[in-house]
Amino acid sequence: MIEGILIGLQTVFSIKNFIMVVGGCFVGTFIGMLPGLGPMSIIAIMIPIAVSLGDPATALILLAGVYYGAIFGGSTSSILINAPGVASTVATSFDGYPLTRQGKAGKALTVAAISSFAGGTIGAILLLLFAPALASVALLFHSSEYFALMVVGLSAIAAFAGSGQVFKAVLMTLVGLMLATVGEGALFNMPRFTMGIMDLQSGIGFITLAMAMFAIPETIFLILDPARSGKSSDRNSDISNLRISKSEVKQIAPAIGRQSIQGFIIGVMPGAGATIASFLGYAVERNISTREQRDEFGKGSLKGLAAPESANNAACTGSFVPLLTLGIPGSGTTAILLGALIALNVSPGPRLMIDQPEIFWSVIISMYIGNIVLLILNLPLIPYIAKVLTVPRTFLIPFILFFTLMGAYIGQNNSTELLILIGLGVLATILRFASYPLAPLLIGFILGPMLEDNFSRATQLYDGIGFVWERPITSVLLVIAVLLITLPAIFSRIKKEAY
Amino acid sequence: MALDRWIALVFALIFLIYGYTAFFGMDHLLAPIMKKNPIWPSSFPKILSVAGLIISMLVLFNIEKSSRLIGDDMSLSKWQRYRLLDASLLVLGMIFYAMFLRNLGFFAATFLFLSLSGALLGERRYLLLITISAASSYGIWYLVDTILGIYMTPYPQFLRNFGGS
Numbered sequence: 001m002i003e004g005i006l007i008g009l010q011t012v013f014s015i016k017n018f019i020m021v022v023g024g025c026f027v028g029t030f031i032g033m034l035p036g037l038g039p040m041s042i043i044a045i046m047i048p049i050a051v052s053l054g055d056p057a058t059a060l061i062l063l064a065g066v067y068y069g070a071i072f073g074g075s076t077s078s079i080l081i082n083a084p085g086v087a088s089t090v091a092t093s094f095d096g097y098p099l100t101r102q103g104k105a106g107k108a109l110t111v112a113a114i115s116s117f118a119g120g121t122i123g124a125i126l127l128l129l130f131a132p133a134l135a136s137v138a139l140l141f142h143s144s145e146y147f148a149l150m151v152v153g154l155s156a157i158a159a160f161a162g163s164g165q166v167f168k169a170v171l172m173t174l175v176g177l178m179l180a181t182v183g184e185g186a187l188f189n190m191p192r193f194t195m196g197i198m199d200l201q202s203g204i205g206f207i208t209l210a211m212a213m214f215a216i217p218e219t220i221f222l223i224l225d226p227a228r229s230g231k232s233s234d235r236n237s238d239i240s241n242l243r244i245s246k247s248e249v250k251q252i253a254p255a256i257g258r259q260s261i262q263g264f265i266i267g268v269m270p271g272a273g274a275t276i277a278s279f280l281g282y283a284v285e286r287n288i289s290t291r292e293q294r295d296e297f298g299k300g301s302l303k304g305l306a307a308p309e310s311a312n313n314a315a316c317t318g319s320f321v322p323l324l325t326l327g328i329p330g331s332g333t334t335a336i337l338l339g340a341l342i343a344l345n346v347s348p349g350p351r352l353m354i355d356q357p358e359i360f361w362s363v364i365i366s367m368y369i370g371n372i373v374l375l376i377l378n379l380p381l382i383p384y385i386a387k388v389l390t391v392p393r394t395f396l397i398p399f400i401l402f403f404t405l406m407g408a409y410i411g412q413n414n415s416t417e418l419l420i421l422i423g424l425g426v427l428a429t430i431l432r433f434a435s436y437p438l439a440p441l442l443i444g445f446i447l448g449p450m451l452e453d454n455f456s457r458a459t460q461l462y463d464g465i466g467f468v469w470e471r472p473i474t475s476v477l478l479v480i481a482v483l484l485i486t487l488p489a490i491f492s493r494i495k496k497e498a499y
Numbered sequence: 500m501a502l503d504r505w506i507a508l509v510f511a512l513i514f515l516i517y518g519y520t521a522f523f524g525m526d527h528l529l530a531p532i533m534k535k536n537p538i539w540p541s542s543f544p545k546i547l548s549v550a551g552l553i554i555s556m557l558v559l560f561n562i563e564k565s566s567r568l569i570g571d572d573m574s575l576s577k578w579q580r581y582r583l584l585d586a587s588l589l590v591l592g593m594i595f596y597a598m599f600l601r602n603l604g605f606f607a608a609t610f611l612f613l614s615l616s617g618a619l620l621g622e623r624r625y626l627l628l629i630t631i632s633a634a635s636s637y638g639i640w641y642l643v644d645t646i647l648g649i650y651m652t653p654y655p656q657f658l659r660n661f662g663g664s
Contacts, residue, residue, distance in 0.1 A: 167557045167562070178514070178547050190540050193544075220586050223589055225580070392622070401589065406639070409600070421597075422590065432573065434501075455543070460536060
């Protein structure tokens with residue numbers, strides 16, 4: 001293994017490859033900030049450039065840099081303008097945007113950068129040590145386990161069930177699950193609830209819904225109440241401040257450690273990916289926090305920001321395990337990377353490490369180098385990125401609305417999608433006025449198709465719901481989900497009675 | 500009745516229609532061989548509709564004493580203080596942008612949207628506004644269309660027809 005690491009280091013530290021990592025991170029970060037262009041689209045766009053480089057190691061190093069850069073870029077738009085362009089950064093906006101509203105955008109971006117770095121680093125180390133062993137464990141997960149994992153992911157909604165909001169949060173989740181059933185499902189191949197509208201055949205787009213739920217209501221609120229955005233000078237005072245106090249480091253460090261490991265393990269499982277890792281990370285950290293810390297979640301908790309960010313990045317690293325060791329793409333992004341590998345005449349699988357060790361190890365090392373480069377590149381840039389918020393509202397608001405519309409348009413090239421976005425955005429604004437939490441709707445929408453598909457597959461395999469008690473991992477995961485939802489409520493009741 | 504309960508009533512009606520479709524409008528479309536499966540395309544929607552209806556009712560009848568979302572300071576009771584006209588006009592602007600994006604082309608539609616929205620929000624440095632709107636329209640089109648290769652109609656319909664493409 002040491003020999004392999006040395007080969008990887010030698011490959012990555014050639015001037016050409018190093019420029020590729022830096023360039024990839026830079027390009028990925030800036031394009032990733034545009035809502036609608038997630039890592040998957042950016043990698044797909046970069047493949048022709050990567051393939052034209054000729055050398056598979058160099059090409060993969062460039063793509064790995066783009067991948068990490070795009071993930072961080074996506075988090076930036078979530079934190080600054082509440083516009084999560086990809087599903088895996090939705091959980092980042094839960095606490096990232098409230099921090100921005102408190103004038104702590106610089107701090108939020110710093111925590112996100114450090115958490116991403118830590119998640120990626122821990123993920124890369126775990127990948128280095130356990131890749132082959134973990135690949136075989138991942139294959140133990142079948143549809144019933146994935147179904148149970150999605151249920152655990154749904155328990156994240158407990159975080160939004162603030163005092164007196166439990167039923168509203170559940171109702172919003174059900175609305176999200178309902179919206180996810182619109183269109184042609186992957187398993188049944190039959191259009192459902194499309195009302196004869198052709199544009200609904202492929203369902204409601206994720207970006208459309210995410211922008212409608214988060215970015216549009218927030219921007220409408222900024223228009224309705226100019227005082228909400230604060231005076232430029234007020235915002236300027238603390239916006240570029242990156243400093244994190246010792247107590248804050250103490251608070252977030254254990255969460256980063258836990259969620260990096262948990263995120264990596266989830267990332268290893270084909271099909272689970274960064275989205276479920278980020279929701280699960282958020283839910284777990286909230287549920288194991290003290291009551292005071294738990295109350296902060298959703299209102300600008302640093303822990304609530306660090307947890308999904310580190311889990312998300314570690315999961316991205318983890319998703320390389322099945323790709324490199326088994327040749328199985330665990331996510332959309334790794335499926336595109338698999339296509340790139342094949343185009344470069346590289347066959348990922350158990351023999352990759354033996355036949356082409358320079359590729360295997362250089363990808364792993366470049367992930368780590370990519371994380372370091374990203375941190376070095378981004379930390380000095382954060383004050384400038386955060387200054388976006390000091391732009392006068394007469395310019396800022398039209399641009400936020402424009403990027404929101406573009407996010408939905410780029411993916412679909414369809415004006416109907418824009419009208420759906422505006423309609424849903426107005427509805428979401430009314431829901432916000434009525435104190436309905438909107439994040440659970442999006443969580444339900446994202447996890448819904450995976451939940452239904454895996455439940456259906458498991459039911460077909462077991463000819464009923466016998467898998468719930470026949471498969472031990474499924475049973476354990478479902479028990480964990482029930483505990484995650486109920487225990488905090490029970491504990492708080494016990495505490496109340498004790499006083 | 501408070502707004503949140505009115506909304507719960509609307510959701511209850513939506514779940515009722517959704518449930519009706521799931522229970523009575525889907526299964527007859529299923530091929531006979533698929534009816535042997537333990538789970539049908541309507542199974543999940545059936546569960547959702549029942550659960551949705553129950554939870555909507557619980558919110559409607561205020562079983563759980565609901566309070567305002569913590570940290571959210573926007574309230575309908577302060578509506579007189581809000582700039583409702585500005586918000587409505589900007590939403591209308593978005594609708595026009597969506598409807599005329601193809602006909603007007605990306606440059607013209609984006610330039611008009613950015614400059615008119617800025618002016619509506621109170622920007623009076625018109626030269627700056629026009630310059631930034633024009634530069635951004637071209638810059639973003641160049642990035643998305645030329646660099647990233649995602650096609651976006653740049654010019655108005657009549658110019659494209661005139662050019663024969």
